[in-house]
Each structure stands twice: as C-alpha cells, then as structure tokens.
Amino acid sequence: MxxxxxxxxxxxxxxxxxxxxxxxxxxxxxxxxxxxxxxxxxxxxxxxxxxxxxxxxxxxxxxxxxxxxxxxxxxxxxxxxxxxxxxxxxxxxxxxMPNAEVDAYREKVVKTFFKLGRLTKIPAQLKKQRIVLEKIVEEFEPEREYTEREVNIILLDFNDDVAALRRGLISQKLMTRVKGIYQRITE
Amino acid sequence: MxxxxxxxxxxxxxxxxxxxxxxxxxxxxxxxxxxxxxxxxxxxxxxxxxxxxxxxxxxxxxxxxxxxxxxxxxxxxxxxxxxxxxxxxxxxxxxxMPNAEVDAYREKVVKTFFKLGRLTKIPAQLKKQRIVLEKIVEEFEPEREYTEREVNIILLDFNDDVAALRRGLISQKLMTRVKGIYQRITE
DNA sequence: ATTTTAATTCGACGCTTGTCAAATCAAAAA
DNA sequence: TTTTTGATTTGACAAGCGTCGAATTAAAAT
Structure with a gap:
C-alpha cells in the first residue's frame, strides 16, 4: 500500500x-x-x-x-x-479508530452523572442531558406500551424527580405519550 | 490580499x-x-x-x-x-524573486573561470562550458559576418586555445560557420 | 593515479513546536 | 451572587527540525 x-x-x-x-x-x-x-x-x-x-x-x-x-x-x-x-x-x-476513542466524551459524561446506577443530578446542558437520557431509555423495551405508573417505577430507580425525567424523554423525542400511554421510540 | x-x-x-x-x-x-x-x-x-x-x-x-x-x-x-x-x-x-537570486549559479561559474577578463581554463563540464561560451559570444555583433581570422583575434583576448573556443561555439550552436564565414546566432 | 566536483552523512547548535499543569476568562446555571 | 464549565493563556519542558561545517563518497576530468 x-x-x-x-x-x-x-x-x-x-x-x-x-x-x-x-x-x-x-x-x-x-x-x-x-x-x-x-x-x-x-x-x-x-x-x-x-x-x-x-x-x-x-x-x-x-x-x-x-x-x-x-x-x-x-x-x-x-x-x-x-x-x-x-x-x-x-x-x-x-x-x-485506533487513535480516537470516539465515545470517550459520552462515557465521560455518563461517569460524571451516574453514581452506583443512580443519576446524581439531571444535567442542565442539553448535550449532556441527551446523553444521560439515551442511557436511561435503554431500560424500556421497544414496541411495548407503558402506563405512566409503570414509567414512574422504572425512572424512580434513577432519580426522584421522575416528572423531570419524563418531560426530558418526551421533549428529546426518545419516548412518545399518546392518551397516557408511553412508548419508546426506536429509530 | x-x-x-x-x-x-x-x-x-x-x-x-x-x-x-x-x-x-x-x-x-x-x-x-x-x-x-x-x-x-x-x-x-x-x-x-x-x-x-x-x-x-x-x-x-x-x-x-x-x-x-x-x-x-x-x-x-x-x-x-x-x-x-x-x-x-x-x-x-x-x-x-526576492528569495532566489536566480542567476547566482551562472554568476558563480563566471566568477570561477574568468580572471581579469580572461578565461583561466575551458570548463570540461558541458553545463559550465555553455555558460562561459554564452558570455564570450556577447563580444560578437549579431548579423555581422566574421572571417576566421577576425574570430581568432576576438577569442584570443579570452584564451590562447582559440581552436577549442571556436569548436565550442559551433557545437553549442552559438555561432554558425558556412564556407569559412562565421556568424553569431541570436534566437 | 591524482584531482576536481557534486552529493551525502554526521554531529552540533539554536530555534520552533507539541504537550501539559496552573492560572485566568467568559458565559451560563444554581 | 456564587458556582460550574468550557476555553484560553502562560510558562516550562522535551522533542523535532533547519542550518551549517567537516568528513566521506562517487563519478568524471586531468
């Protein structure tokens, strides 16, 4: 070559x-x-x-x-x-590839905000919030429908402010809500 | 700019x-x-x-x-x-232009071989011989016809080996000789 | 065989550049 | 306001690079 x-x-x-x-x-x-x-x-x-x-x-x-x-x-x-x-x-x-650990930034953000599996704080910056929510949304199965109560239970494992998390997931278009039914979006 | x-x-x-x-x-x-x-x-x-x-x-x-x-x-x-x-x-x-003295090599060769207006030695290398002969041929007027005797007189000012100089001028196509008449070539 | 001439190699010197830690700045969040 | 966070600047150090003189090599002229 x-x-x-x-x-x-x-x-x-x-x-x-x-x-x-x-x-x-x-x-x-x-x-x-x-x-x-x-x-x-x-x-x-x-x-x-x-x-x-x-x-x-x-x-x-x-x-x-x-x-x-x-x-x-x-x-x-x-x-x-x-x-x-x-x-x-x-x-x-x-x-x-060999020179750049392309996901290093992503991992760094995740390491910063997750302690022992829980989200210590919801990132204020959109870029970081996006990364964190993408991590959380992995806990939901694609296709399956969730009630708000089921969603809350899952989110509670990460942070007490489940309302903020729900809002984030919707506004970042990681989940949809139609008539009280939640669903994960997979693109 | x-x-x-x-x-x-x-x-x-x-x-x-x-x-x-x-x-x-x-x-x-x-x-x-x-x-x-x-x-x-x-x-x-x-x-x-x-x-x-x-x-x-x-x-x-x-x-x-x-x-x-x-x-x-x-x-x-x-x-x-x-x-x-x-x-x-x-x-x-x-x-x-400002960085390169484009004729520096030419001048260096001329300085090396001309001492007090005379050619100390006829360069063996073609490139240098060419440079030196181009300098010498400037003594001849364009268009004008010279007999061999006139040519020799001019060349004698540069070096005793006028035959070698004449030969060089012809073979380098700086002058022509037809029926014993010499003429400078101007391109 | 000796000398000349162009090219290359080597070692040395100083200048430039890549990297980092620490300090400082600027902008946004709390 | 005070804190947080990303960006920049500064100073320091090491590595890299451009330049040269001196020694060496290779080829051609004498």
Whole structure:
C-alpha cells in the first residue's frame, strides 16, 4: 500500500510541503529541472541544507531524481500534486479508530452523572442531558406500551424527580405519550 | 490580499495540516461539528493542547468557530480545502524573486573561470562550458559576418586555445560557420 | 593515479513546536 | 451572587527540525 494513504504518510506529505524553502525549491525545479549545487547558489544555502530538503521532498514522492553526468537532476512529479487538500485530508475509518476513542466524551459524561446506577443530578446542558437520557431509555423495551405508573417505577430507580425525567424523554423525542400511554421510540 | 496567497501564507497552511493530531481533529469535525472538550476526551489530550491545535487550524482558515451556549463549536470550511496541492504550491514570480537570486549559479561559474577578463581554463563540464561560451559570444555583433581570422583575434583576448573556443561555439550552436564565414546566432 | 566536483552523512547548535499543569476568562446555571 | 464549565493563556519542558561545517563518497576530468 502506498505510504501516502495512511495517517502518518499523509501528515508527512503535508509537512514536507509546509516550509517556505521547500516551496521555493519546488517552484525553481518546476521552471526547469535542476541539480543541488545550482539550488544552493540560487537560494544562498549550503549544499548540505539543500540535500536535506531534497531528501524530504523525494521521500514523499513530489520530486524524482535522475543522474546526469556528475549531477543528480531533480524534477517535479506532477502526479503527486494532483489531489486536492480535501482528498488528502480525508482519512479512512481504520485510520481514525485506533487513535480516537470516539465515545470517550459520552462515557465521560455518563461517569460524571451516574453514581452506583443512580443519576446524581439531571444535567442542565442539553448535550449532556441527551446523553444521560439515551442511557436511561435503554431500560424500556421497544414496541411495548407503558402506563405512566409503570414509567414512574422504572425512572424512580434513577432519580426522584421522575416528572423531570419524563418531560426530558418526551421533549428529546426518545419516548412518545399518546392518551397516557408511553412508548419508546426506536429509530 | 488573502494571506494564503503569498509564500509564507501557503507554507503556514500546509504546515498547519502537516500533523497527525490535527488531521484527526479535522476528520472528527468533518463527521460532525464538535467542541474542544469533546475532542480532548476523544483524542485523550488535554484541553490546552486541543485549543492550541484548533487555533492553528482556525488561523489558516480551514476551521470556523461558532458559539453555542457554553461551547465553541468548530466546523470545517470546505472552501479552503478545494484547491489541489499543485494550485497551492504554485508561487508567483513576485514571491520567488526576492528569495532566489536566480542567476547566482551562472554568476558563480563566471566568477570561477574568468580572471581579469580572461578565461583561466575551458570548463570540461558541458553545463559550465555553455555558460562561459554564452558570455564570450556577447563580444560578437549579431548579423555581422566574421572571417576566421577576425574570430581568432576576438577569442584570443579570452584564451590562447582559440581552436577549442571556436569548436565550442559551433557545437553549442552559438555561432554558425558556412564556407569559412562565421556568424553569431541570436534566437 | 591524482584531482576536481557534486552529493551525502554526521554531529552540533539554536530555534520552533507539541504537550501539559496552573492560572485566568467568559458565559451560563444554581 | 456564587458556582460550574468550557476555553484560553502562560510558562516550562522535551522533542523535532533547519542550518551549517567537516568528513566521506562517487563519478568524471586531468
């Protein structure tokens, strides 16, 4: 698999391009293929420095080298420069998953508000309230119809303010109430 | 003028994108807009660190922030990600000129081989020979016809090996010789 | 064989950057 | 008003990176 197709490879490519000296080198070579000494003279840098930059640009595939007599002549690989930023930045799910514990925030909120299975406090912030109520609604079976009394009994396990919980579940559209009968919504 | 249109601006943009953590942030936000705390929990980094990265991404315009209650919710500015690498890398002549002394290599070669107006040695390498001969051929007027004797007199000012110089000028196609008459080529 | 020339490698130096803890801010909740 | 909560700033530390001089290598000219 091509290096520039995974997370680190993509970061490398963009990092290699993210330096003003290397952008200049790239443009000078784009005008016409050139060798290291020439670039060193033009940019007023030492050959060692130029070599360092050329190595980076070659490693990520935007430059290709070809021997000519003494010289190592570099030219631009247009193919590598075709994709848009969008194309390059877009990571596959496999690249994101190992680095990001996507539900970490959710779990953190749950840990904060549930102690020993009970809700210590009903979150004021909507985002957090939503997360907590989604957790609670799991106690209701889909499809099944509940009376308000049955609902209250279940909710009482979580918090004494069952009215607030009921209101939340309805307004967040996690449950419906028609004529006093409650039902869990499953989308 | 937009910042991302000059050398340093372009380098900044690419540098901002050239880091694996920031690529992950960008992808997480692309799935859906998110706020700092959430990203910190997901990526297992401290809020201060996330803030640092978000600032960089916002400064170069790939993220936009919007307040929502407590939160500062970030979303991706697709517009900024449209251009291809090629588009971004391409610098204007005004950006290149101040940094690159484009004729520096040429001048360096001339300085090396000319001492007090005379050619100390005829360069063996074609590239350098070419540069030196282009300098010498300037002594001939365009259009005008020269006999070999006239050519020799001029060349003698530069180097005793006038035969080699004549040969070089012809083979490098800087002059023509037809029936013993020499003429400078101007393209 | 010796010398020249371009390129590369290595080690060193200083500047930049990523990360965090602690302090501070700003906005909303209690 | 006082507390809570998310965001930012500051300072510190370590890791990374750009630059150079010196030594080395590779190829070609003398």
């Amino acid at each position: 091509n290096k520039s197709e995974n997370l680190e490879g993509k970061a490398e490519l963009l990092k290699a391009l993210g330096h003003s000296t290397r952008l200049l080198i790239l443009n000078l070579i784009r005008m016409k293929p050139r060798h290291g000494e020439e670039l060193a003279a033009i940019l007023n840098l030492k050959p060692a420095t130029i070599s360092h930059h050329l190595t980076k640009l070659t490693n990520v595939g935007v430059l290709v080298a070809e021997k000519d007599q003494y010289y190592q002549v570099f030219s631009v690989n247009q193919h590598a420069l075709k994709p848009s930023l969008s194309d390059i930045i877009h990571l596959s799910q496999q690249d994101i | 937009n910042k991302s249109e000059n050398l340093e601006g372009k380098a900044e943009l690419l540098k901002a994108l050239g880091h694996s953590t920031r690529l992950l942030i960008l992808n997480l936000i692309r799935m859906k807009p998110r706020h700092g705390e959430e990203l910190a929990a997901i990526l297992n980094l401290k809020p201060a660190t996330i803030s640092h990265h978000l600032t960089k991404l916002t400064n170069v315009g790939v993220l936009v922030a919007e307040k929502d209650q407590y939160y500062q919710v970030f979303s991706v500015n697709q517009h900024a990600l449209k251009p291809s690498l090629s588009d971004i890398i391409h610098l204007s002549q005004q950006d290149i």
